[in-house]
């Protein structure tokens with residue numbers, strides 16, 4: 216297993232691309248503390264929740280005060296990981312900004328004392344430590360199991376994602392990588408933080424090369440992954456709990472995989488279970504039977520709709536013939552005028568369509584509604600022009616319409632004018648109206 220992993224790593228080294236600058240893990244290096252610089256306590260101790268520090272400087276700005284400390288446990292937003300929240304001397308830290316050498320803490324107002332006590336919101340920090348370490352492992356697992364490299368990474372409040380340098384990934388590859396990642400979690404491997412000069416780091420088995428110079432911070436998941444990274448991580452992989460790939464999306468030439476780690480998996484599993492249990496309840500079936508039943512019910516609905524459509528068409532044809540027979544022939548043609556209720560919409564259209572197959576007739580069909588609808592139709596190849604007729608009628612009643620010679624459709628705005636509109640159209644048709 217170890218030999219196999221090493222061989223795969225060698226392969227990974229040989230296909231390093233130029234786009235790593237976009238990759239979260241590589242964004243940060245250790246910045247040595249000095250005058251005006253902030254010592255980043257989280258670099259060596261990600262589990263530190265509270266600390267004491269000295270205020271070096273306070274700058275007033277439009278967004279509040281920028282407070283600079285000699286040391287901080289607050290992680291500033293960078294490399295895809297959002298910043299920590301928490302308090303400085305009881306004042307809320309709204310945002311933490313990475314300014315290169317210094318870390319700025321944005322507060323609504325300046326602390327009263329130069330000696331301050333900081334406390335970070337541990338729940339949020341730990342959640343991001345789970346997501347971030349989980350990302351290292353998942354990315355390494357995709358390289359090891361499927362030869363797929365991670366080109367960018369995003370951590371969100373709800374879910375995180377990695378973009379793989381491939382336009383496709385199979386379900387099998389996902390499951391293999393996911394299983395490997397979780398195996399590394401279950402083995403509870405230590406996560407080491409190392410500091411090395413960049414030239415030394417480059418000679419090591421880095422998952423991707425670093426463009427940084429000087430001293431570089433490295434995060435090592437024992438015997439599995441080595442990455443240059445300035446983020447916060449758990450100290451043993453077991454603390455990640457679980458890694459789950461949840462969604463696959465193809466974006467341009469890449470595949471984006473949404474994933475969850477730790478407590479987020481628990482919340483997602485609970486939500487999934489509730490959804491499934493509710494679906495089971497609605498179908499009076501065990502959750503495991505839900506897909507089969509939904510598939511069957513969907514097929515039944517399709518079949519029922521088809522039968523319903525066929526029956527409606529047959530009824531419409533009978534009804535059309537009945538309407539046709541009820542009208543006297545006038546100059547060799549029967550003109551049918553009829554208004555349908557809103558609920559008969561589908562049937563009404565079919566009645567109009569049936570006119571095409573009847574001898575020497577014109578159907579002037581109206582359907583109530585807001586707006587109301589008109590269907591004008593005639594026997595196939597009839598002498599009149601339904602398109603022109605509907606257009607002219609609609610124009611006279613503030614509506615709009617048009618269509619072909621034998622079948623046309625329009626809408627009149629007011630339902631109460633429907634009968635008048637059909638009478639108007641008949642007048643145009645018989646020549647009693649110009």
Ligand SMILES: [Zn+2]
Pocket residue numbers: 240347348351434444445446447448
């Ligand atoms: Zn990291």
